[in-house]
Amino acid sequence: MDMQTLYLVVPLAPLFGAIVAGLLGKVIGRTLSHVVTIAGVAVSFVASVLVFQDVLAGHTYNGTVYTWMTLGDLRFEVGFLIDALTAMMMLVVTFVSLMVHVYTIGYMHDDPGYQRFFSYISLFTFSMLMLVMSNNFLQLFFGWEAVGLVSYLLIGFWYTRETAIYANLKAFLVNRVGDFGFILGIGLVLAYFGTLDYATVFAKAPQLARETITLLPDSPWMLLTVIGILLFIGAMGKSAQFPLHVWLPDSMEGPTPISALIHAATMVTAGIFMVARMSPLYELSDTALSFIMVIGAITALFMGFLGIVQNDIKRVVAYSTLSQLGYMTVALGASAYSVAVFHLMTHAFFKALLFLAAGSVIIAVHHNQDIRYMGGLKKYMPITWITSLIGSLALIGTPFLSGFYSKETIIEAVKLSHLPVANLAYWAVLIGVFVTAFYSFRMYFLVFHGKERFHQGHAHGNEDDAHHDAHHGGTPHETPWVITGPLLALALPSLAIGYMTIEPMLFGDFFGSAIYVADRHPVMHELNQEFHGAVAMALHAVTTLPFWLAAAGVGLSAFFYLRRPDLPAAIQKRFAFVYSMLINKYWFDEFYSAIFASGARLLGGTLWRRGDQNVIDGLVVNGSAHLVERFSRLVKAFQSGYIYHYAFAMLIGVFALVTWFARLN
Numbered sequence: 001m002d003m004q005t006l007y008l009v010v011p012l013a014p015l016f017g018a019i020v021a022g023l024l025g026k027v028i029g030r031t032l033s034h035v036v037t038i039a040g041v042a043v044s045f046v047a048s049v050l051v052f053q054d055v056l057a058g059h060t061y062n063g064t065v066y067t068w069m070t071l072g073d074l075r076f077e078v079g080f081l082i083d084a085l086t087a088m089m090m091l092v093v094t095f096v097s098l099m100v101h102v103y104t105i106g107y108m109h110d111d112p113g114y115q116r117f118f119s120y121i122s123l124f125t126f127s128m129l130m131l132v133m134s135n136n137f138l139q140l141f142f143g144w145e146a147v148g149l150v151s152y153l154l155i156g157f158w159y160t161r162e163t164a165i166y167a168n169l170k171a172f173l174v175n176r177v178g179d180f181g182f183i184l185g186i187g188l189v190l191a192y193f194g195t196l197d198y199a200t201v202f203a204k205a206p207q208l209a210r211e212t213i214t215l216l217p218d219s220p221w222m223l224l225t226v227i228g229i230l231l232f233i234g235a236m237g238k239s240a241q242f243p244l245h246v247w248l249p250d251s252m253e254g255p256t257p258i259s260a261l262i263h264a265a266t267m268v269t270a271g272i273f274m275v276a277r278m279s280p281l282y283e284l285s286d287t288a289l290s291f292i293m294v295i296g297a298i299t300a301l302f303m304g305f306l307g308i309v310q311n312d313i314k315r316v317v318a319y320s321t322l323s324q325l326g327y328m329t330v331a332l333g334a335s336a337y338s339v340a341v342f343h344l345m346t347h348a349f350f351k352a353l354l355f356l357a358a359g360s361v362i363i364a365v366h367h368n369q370d371i372r373y374m375g376g377l378k379k380y381m382p383i384t385w386i387t388s389l390i391g392s393l394a395l396i397g398t399p400f401l402s403g404f405y406s407k408e409t410i411i412e413a414v415k416l417s418h419l420p421v422a423n424l425a426y427w428a429v430l431i432g433v434f435v436t437a438f439y440s441f442r443m444y445f446l447v448f449h450g451k452e453r454f455h456q457g458h459a460h461g462n463e464d465d466a467h468h469d470a471h472h473g474g475t476p477h478e479t480p481w482v483i484t485g486p487l488l489a490l491a492l493p494s495l496a497i498g499y500m501t502i503e504p505m506l507f508g509d510f511f512g513s514a515i516y517v518a519d520r521h522p523v524m525h526e527l528n529q530e531f532h533g534a535v536a537m538a539l540h541a542v543t544t545l546p547f548w549l550a551a552a553g554v555g556l557s558a559f560f561y562l563r564r565p566d567l568p569a570a571i572q573k574r575f576a577f578v579y580s581m582l583i584n585k586y587w588f589d590e591f592y593s594a595i596f597a598s599g600a601r602l603l604g605g606t607l608w609r610r611g612d613q614n615v616i617d618g619l620v621v622n623g624s625a626h627l628v629e630r631f632s633r634l635v636k637a638f639q640s641g642y643i644y645h646y647a648f649a650m651l652i653g654v655f656a657l658v659t660w661f662a663r664l665n
Helices: 001-056 084-107 114-133 138-156 162-193 199-207 223-238 249-255 256-265 267-278 286-307 313-335 339-362 381-398 400-416 422-448 481-508 521-529 533-541 543-564 568-573 576-583 585-636 642-663
Strands: 060-073 074-082 212-216 218-220
Touching: 001 060, 001 074, 001 084, 001 114, 060 481, 060 521, 074 084, 074 114, 074 138, 084 114, 084 256, 084 339, 084 481, 114 138, 114 256, 138 162, 138 218, 138 223, 138 249, 138 256, 138 267, 162 199, 162 249, 199 223, 212 223, 212 400, 223 286, 223 481, 249 256, 249 313, 249 339, 249 381, 249 642, 256 313, 256 339, 256 381, 267 313, 267 339, 267 422, 286 313, 286 422, 286 585, 313 339, 313 400, 313 422, 339 381, 339 400, 381 400, 381 422, 381 481, 381 543, 400 422, 400 481, 400 521, 400 533, 400 543, 422 543, 481 521, 481 533, 533 543, 568 576
Parallel strands: none
Antiparallel strands: 060 074, 212 218
């Protein structure tokens, strides 16, 4: 099989599985549905491994697969760009997706929508692969919207539940806001560059570096700044950056496997991948990079604070995802694109692990998601316990684990950045280290250590999946191998992938020409000078501030939740306003509801009453009827049956015609 055929196999194998399970699921049954979809993703993963090896051997590809439409000189195409950045993303997406597919066999075992769920997650994998493999903005936008659509279907998978329908509508609407900016950015690219092909756009970008565009009278903006910010607004929606972050925590209403697939490894990282891919454009605009860094810093710090007060196990992990996406975004703003993508990769493994481990816990405690009613699960669930610990240690940046290498490098990159906002961002990510460690181990201690509380509170938690709720009460026990197997498989890269890959990915020539960094942004060069190997970096960490901040976060968490569990309640009472602000998520939902939702309803109601009822119904429809009626009454007066009335009308008509002809002549 030649390589170009292999490129086609990667996205089409999951698509085939999705079509079969979706259209023929009821015919072929549950077992065959999961077999065909898992086989499709497994084939895609193997093909991705072969493509990755081919790219490592120095072979890249940029070509058209199919021409959809031609308009003059403009071509709309489906094409693949296969380089190191694409190959790495393909591996991450297919591996995490494969683990999620296997895990789903156990998690969704009793769900009546079993085949439909497998179809959706397979379709999602296809959409994400089309996004990362694209070589033009058209296909990028197709993949972008497709992952948005499938995430809508997955978040609202349990469509009989009102909260799920509210959550998927919220996700859809917030993403539309971001996507509006995204398509405007693509439109500007098309208008000024005359093409949607990446390579052509990147080649022409330096020529348009001084081009300006007037958005407001007497207010010229640099074209590439406007394009960069508009494209990033799309990333703000997809990657849940402030202030378009509000949809991601609510999306936990979907089943746990999609929390791992969408909100850890794939969809939410699409924005990060897109900005890294567009590095030749962003490197020409310091304003766009500064904007990106500020947004990332706000998200990294303030979304982390929200994780401290959450009691739903999945929402704690969701807020940590928001915070880590902020870290990636800050790295993008510092021109450390390879570091952002490196953190994307390491985060994908340990965050998927944490979500799937949370699902394992939820099953064991009979679908209660409230961490206040867990505790002491370590002895009942040894595999889930150890994998959760590995995931948590990786998340907080423990030396030698994968998250350490990427997170530490992001903090250093921001410290070395010369952008005017870098100092602000540096303190945000630094404080974020302590916050992350505190809320991560708050969850870990409340779930796995301390006294057992799971017999108290079945009724108090949100049920993640009412369909499965077969047993109430009883002692928790370890979940089946189809759930623990993926946990162990994800734990391995969470431990070692950072150590193994930091040198080639960040300081070698792994990405090659896939990522471009201008000479005036020397952050990566300065990081390279400070790097003396993965072992030395980990050993040196014990002398650095981030390490001790993380240790302080873990220590304070242990003190609060193991030694003095009465203290958090007392602090909550003392600082009631702060707690209220955090539990209400800074009142963003209320603000959006009051301003945008209510505003839209008010505008709609006004347009309906004045536009629809008064103008369209009242004036146009009813008005024309009244006009015809009045004209008919006037004409009716002349239809009397008297000859002299008709003669008079004829004389008037003849007079009018003669007058008209006379004026013409």
